[in-house]
Amino acid sequence: MTTDILIRGGTLVGENGRQRADLLCHDGLIAAVGADLAAPAGASVIDAGGCFVLPGGIDPHTHLQLPMMGTVVADDFFTGTAAAAAGGTTTILDFVGPDKGQSPLDALAAWRQKAAKAGIDYGFHMTVSWWGERFAAEMPSLVRDHGVASFKFFLAYKGGLMLPDEDILAGFLRCRDLGALPQVHAENGELIAHLQHKLLAEGIRGPKGHPLSRPSQCEGEATLRAITMAEILEMPLYVVHVSTAEAAEAIARAQARGVKVIGETLPGFLAIDASVYDDPDFDIAAGHVMSPPYRPAGHPEALWKAVEAGALSITGTDHCCFTRAQKRLGAGDFTKIPNGCGGIEDRMNILWALGVEGGHLSAERFVALTSANAAKIFNLWPRKGNLVVGADADIAILDPAKSKTITAAAQHQNTDFSVWEGRRLKGSVVHTVAGGRHLWADGDLRAEAGGGRYLPRKPFGPAYGG
Numbered sequence: 001m002t003t004d005i006l007i008r009g010g011t012l013v014g015e016n017g018r019q020r021a022d023l024l025c026h027d028g029l030i031a032a033v034g035a036d037l038a039a040p041a042g043a044s045v046i047d048a049g050g051c052f053v054l055p056g057g058i059d060p061h062t063h064l065q066l067p068m069m070g071t072v073v074a075d076d077f078f079t080g081t082a083a084a085a086a087g088g089t090t091t092i093l094d095f096v097g098p099d100k101g102q103s104p105l106d107a108l109a110a111w112r113q114k115a116a117k118a119g120i121d122y123g124f125h126m127t128v129s130w131w132g133e134r135f136a137a138e139m140p141s142l143v144r145d146h147g148v149a150s151f152k153f154f155l156a157y158k159g160g161l162m163l164p165d166e167d168i169l170a171g172f173l174r175c176r177d178l179g180a181l182p183q184v185h186a187e188n189g190e191l192i193a194h195l196q197h198k199l200l201a202e203g204i205r206g207p208k209g210h211p212l213s214r215p216s217q218c219e220g221e222a223t224l225r226a227i228t229m230a231e232i233l234e235m236p237l238y239v240v241h242v243s244t245a246e247a248a249e250a251i252a253r254a255q256a257r258g259v260k261v262i263g264e265t266l267p268g269f270l271a272i273d274a275s276v277y278d279d280p281d282f283d284i285a286a287g288h289v290m291s292p293p294y295r296p297a298g299h300p301e302a303l304w305k306a307v308e309a310g311a312l313s314i315t316g317t318d319h320c321c322f323t324r325a326q327k328r329l330g331a332g333d334f335t336k337i338p339n340g341c342g343g344i345e346d347r348m349n350i351l352w353a354l355g356v357e358g359g360h361l362s363a364e365r366f367v368a369l370t371s372a373n374a375a376k377i378f379n380l381w382p383r384k385g386n387l388v389v390g391a392d393a394d395i396a397i398l399d400p401a402k403s404k405t406i407t408a409a410a411q412h413q414n415t416d417f418s419v420w421e422g423r424r425l426k427g428s429v430v431h432t433v434a435g436g437r438h439l440w441a442d443g444d445l446r447a448e449a450g451g452g453r454y455l456p457r458k459p460f461g462p463a464y465g466g
């Protein structure tokens with residue numbers, strides 16, 4: 001049982017329009033939408049005057065409590081989801097990462113246990129971290145019994161997560177049989193491994209070597225390769241964290257010829273460029289090391305165009321944050337810097353400031369990019385991503401007049417670094433309601449461990465035309 005919440009006086013925004021209305025939350029669901037709703041006895045009332053009332057954000061790309069590169073990411077399922085709530089995100093889809101040879105069902109059980117303390121609702125994708133008979137054999141149960149309906153394949157990280165095309169092809173076919181959605185991290189891992197060795201041999205050992213070892217063409221090639229497989233196999237494909245003009249163009253062209261390819265990008269790729277790796281301060285340059293890397297000037301502008309045109313239709317964060325001390329594991333060898341940046345807390349605020357205030361997006365398109373489209377593709381619609389009676393009471397209330405400056409010191413993410421340090425934003429999420437619980441109240445974070453629920457998802461969603 002949760003307390004009833006009446007959100008009064010705001011402008012409700014959905015992907016297809018907006019209306020001035022009140023909204024009542026009862027028992028974790030949206031119970032009423034309309035003008036001048038009366039507050040039930042005992043209800044708490046949130047004054048949303050002058051604010052936009054938005055579907056809570058869905059972040060379809062997070063890594064919490066993930067062991068990686070000799071350490072574990074700094075945010076666990078509680079701190080990460082609490083930070084998410086502080087920024088208006090009410091649902092995450094995280095990646096289960098089996099060890100090499102580990103049963104994916106066993107890995108899922110371990111992730112379910114870790115995620116039990118999540119403060120907001122969560123679902124899972126499965127990383128195809130190895131391929132073999134047992135993996136293939138467990139996929140039907142993952143999809144049908146456990147609601148894990150999307151699988152990520154790596155074309156990069158040679159010697160680690162990278163799979164040869166033969167295995168990716170077999171994995172895609174298995175997904176197709178099950179109605180599951182294949183996702184790809186698309187960079188050419190062979191070329192990257194070659195360049196890493198070459199750069200280290202030349203004595204380039206600092207963070208600057210990271211972007212030099214991952215040219216944009218490597219992403220363009222791998223994206224087109226994955227699309228070609230999906231196109232010939234006649235199945236959909238989801239490309240995570242698109243960071244380059246080449247990849248965005250490959251996706252747009254494929255969509256134009258009827259291929260069901262979905263492109264995800266991250267706020268950071270729309271606003272930050274590779275000049276960050278020139279910073280003489282190791283902590284700052286290394287703090288930006290993620291894969292793919294931030295790209296040279298010109299790519300962010302091309303990505304905005306692809307977002308505006310609809311070729312890139314989903315935003316995630318790839319939240320995978322490390323502290324400065326953790327990043328120093330790679331001092332003296334850029335290939336050992338833990339790969340990843342934070343962002344789960346900032347996606348909605350950043351995208352509003354850069355996208356809506358910045359003139360790229362309407363508020364309705366913002367809703368599509370931050371929640372509605374992900375809800376549809378990942379089969380959480382209509383329960384998530386829209387403010388209708390009967391949907392989950394997952395709501396972000398954004399005050400367009402309130403400014404905010406992001407600093408690592410003030411953030412809720414469990415790290416001492418932010419790629420957005422010092423950035424001043426116009427517009428800010430001032431209240432978050434998740435599952436009918438008021439988790440963020442104008443600076444007061446009330447997320448509770450275990451408040452979130454597991455979201456099993458069905459296969460054969462809209463990505464398959466179903």
Ligand SMILES: [Zn+2]
Nearest residue numbers: 061063318320
């Ligand atoms: Zn990722």
